[in-house]
Amino acid sequence: MAYQTTWEPTGFIMRFTGDITGEEIDEANECFFRDPRSDSARFQLVDLSQITSVDISVQDMARTAAYDLGASRSNPRIKLAFVCTYAPMTKAVEEYIRVSRSLKSSWRFAIFEDEASAREWAEI
Secondary structure, eight states, X not given: OEEEEEEETTEEEXXXXXXEEHHHHHHHHHHHXXXXXXXXXXXXXXXXXXXXXXXXXXXXXXXXXXXXXXXXXXXXXXXXXXXXXXXXHHHHHHHHHHHHHHTTOOOXXXXXXXXXXXXXXXXX
């Protein structure tokens, strides 16, 4: 699996390709959380449209949601837009969103089939 991260003026983009694991998602998230710009970011766009296989458990998604809950306390305004076209990845993202909402995260979440729609929703 490979991923690339990019900062834009008001947010952060993560692009994943190939195979993906829960540990790799955590590693990419660390790039966001370690940067001081995360405190003022308005969006995260997570492009998962180039994923070819998924090795992510329900526990991985719950762990990621718990980490993000802490971040949502310091920056409650983030919109998290996922670009997903691969059904197993979409299922994992839906689990992440379900857990995040059950934890009362203040972030807003949505899944899209293309980046243009994700950007429009996030008002990027």
